[in-house]
Amino acid sequence: MKTILVKTLTAFCLIFSVYLMDVQTVMAHGEKALEPFIRMRTIQWYDVHWSKQAFNVNEEISVSGKFHVAEDWPIGVPKPEASFLNISTPGPVLIRTERYLNGKPWTNSVALEPGGDYDFKVVLKGRLPGRYHIHPFFNLKDAGQVMGPGVWLDIAGDASDFSNSAKIINGEMIDMESYGFANGVLWHAFWGILATAWLLWWVRRPLFISRYRMLEAGMEDELITPQDKLIAKSAMVAIPVMVLAFNAMANNDHPNTIPLQASLDQILPLPAKVNAGIVNVDTLKAEYRVAERAMKFDLKIDNQSNAPLHIGEFSTANVYFLNKDLPVAHQDLSGSSTVSEEGMSLDNNDAIKPGEQRTLTMIVKDGLWESEKLDGLIRDADSRIGGLLFLYDLTGKRYISSITAAVIPKFD
C-alpha cells in the first residue's frame, strides 16, 4: 500500500513539474481566431493612438482613433445593431472612466451604420500594476469580437493605492471598491446564522439510519415533536414578516432608486471621411498568390480632387502595407507590430493627376498574410477581401477609400 502511494505521488510530482517548466503568460486574446472576412469587412480601424503606454496606478490615459464600418458587410454576419466598444484586458486591471463616440459621451451600446465613419476615445485609469497586452475592440451582437490594434501597457505602482469614487445623485461620494460590501456580508451572515440554527436543530439528533428505521416502523409521530412544530410555525410567520420589514427599511434608507438602465445610445456617423466621393477607387480584380504571400489588386482610381495623389498605404485587419516611395510621411504606426514597411509595390508609382482616371496594379506582399492568419480567407465561405486604401497629396492630406473584392486564389 505504502509503495503504491509513493509511486502515485512521484508520478503526480513529475507530471506537475512538466507543467511548471512550461508555464507561460498568455499573450493574445484569440484576435486571429475570427474568420478573416469578418476582421477585414466589418470594423476597419485606423489612426488608433494611445496617450501613454507606461503609467502608474490611479493615472488616467486614453486610447483614441477612428473606424469605418464597411459597406460590404458580410451577409453571414448580423448587422451591427447593438455594438459595444470594449477594451481587451485580463480582468479589470484598468477601469474605464469615460468613453466618447464622435465626441459624444457614450455609456451603453450603439447601432452602427454600414458605410459610416466614427471617431472614438476611451479614458482608462490604472488599477493593477503589471504589463498587459491590450486592444480596443468591438463586441458586435451575434457576430463576435473584432479587435483593433494592440499595444503593451506597463502599469507601475501599488495596487493598494488605487481609488475610485463616484458621486451619487444626492451628492454623497461613494468608494466603488467597497460600496455595499459590508452591508451585503451582514445580510448574508444574518440569514446564514438562522439557516445554520435550523440545520443544527436537526443535526444534533440521530439522523439517517435511526430515523429511517423509525419511519419504517410506523413511528412517524415521534420524529417530529410538538416543539419542532411550534418553532416551525413561529418561524414561518416571523421570517416573512422580517423579510418585509427589512425590505421596507431598505426602501426607507434609499427612497430614490431607479431600475437598471439599458437604453441604446443614439449617435449618428460623422460626415463621410472614407469613400467621401472625391477620390473613387474601384477594385476590378483581387488575386491571392499563396506561395508568394501576395495579394494583387487591379484598381481603377478616379482622382476628382484638385491635387496629384500617391497611394501610400493599404490596411486590412490591423495589418499595414506601406509604399516606401511615398513622398510624404505615413500615419504614425510606431506602436504597431503588424506593419510591412516595404510591403506595397505599384506598377505605376507616378502621381495620379487631378481629374485623371488610372487603372493600375497594386501588390501587397508580406509574411503577415500568413502570420496574421488572413490567408485563410481563400478557404472561407465568404472569400471577399476588404480594407482601407490611403492616398496622399503632397501636403500630406489623405483621401481614404474602403475597397472590396472577391479573391481568386493562385496556389502555384
Next chain:
Amino acid sequence: MMSANISNRSFRPYTGEKARISRAYDYLILVLALFLFIGAFHLHFALTVGDWDFWVDWKDRQYWPLVTPLMGITFPAAVQYVMWNKFRLPMGATLCVAALLIGTWITRVFAYHYWNFFPINMVLPATMLPGALVLDFILMLSNSLTITAIFGGAAFALLFYPTNWPIFGLFHVPVEQGNGQVTVADLFGFQYIRTGMPEYLRIIERGTLRTYGQYATPLSAFASALLCSLMYTLWWYIGKWFSTVRYLNKI
C-alpha cells in the same frame, strides 16, 4: 444484525456500538452531501441563472426575480423529497441553499476577486435562505407535496426580491454618467471592464414581459410563484426517480 425492515412492536433504538456507528454514518453522509450539493447545485445554478447571479448590473427588477427562484427551487425540491419522505428531516431546502451559498461565496472571493480582480461588491451573490426555510417549514407542517408546491413554491419566489433588496437596493441609487443617469450597478458594469460581457448582453426589460403601471417586480414575482409551484413538483419527482434507500435496507 441491524435491519431497517422492522415493525413498530419489535422496534428497539440502537444503543452502544450500534448507536455510535449509526451516528458516525450520519456525519459521513452529511459531509458528503454538503460537498455534493456545493458542487452540483452551484454548477447547476451557474449554468442556468449565471450572469443574473454573478453581476450586480444584471440584477434587474424583471428577469432576475423570475429566473433565480425558478432555477433555485430545483435542487431543494429534489432533496426535500429524499430528506422528508425517507427520513422525515425537514431541512432539504435549507441544506441545499446553504451549500449553494458556500460554493458561491468561495467562487466570488477566489475566482472573481483574487483571480480575475473584480471588486467583491460587484459580484455579491443573492440569497434564497428565507425562502428555503419557509419551504422546509411548510413541508414539515403540511406533510403534503401539493400544499408545499403551491404555497411553499409561491413563498420561495415571492420572498426572493424583498429578501435581497436590503443587499442590492443601494446599488440602484442613480449616478450621473456621460450626460445621462445610470445606477451604481450600471456604473460598475461600465467601469470594471469585462471583455466577454458587453452591455447589450444584459436582458433588461426586453421582450413581452412588460411593466403594469410601471410596476415590474410584483408581476415577475407572481409569474415566478406560479412557475415555481410547477417546477417544485417536477423536481420533487426527479428526486423520487433518482433517489434510493436500497443500501439502507441492506444494513
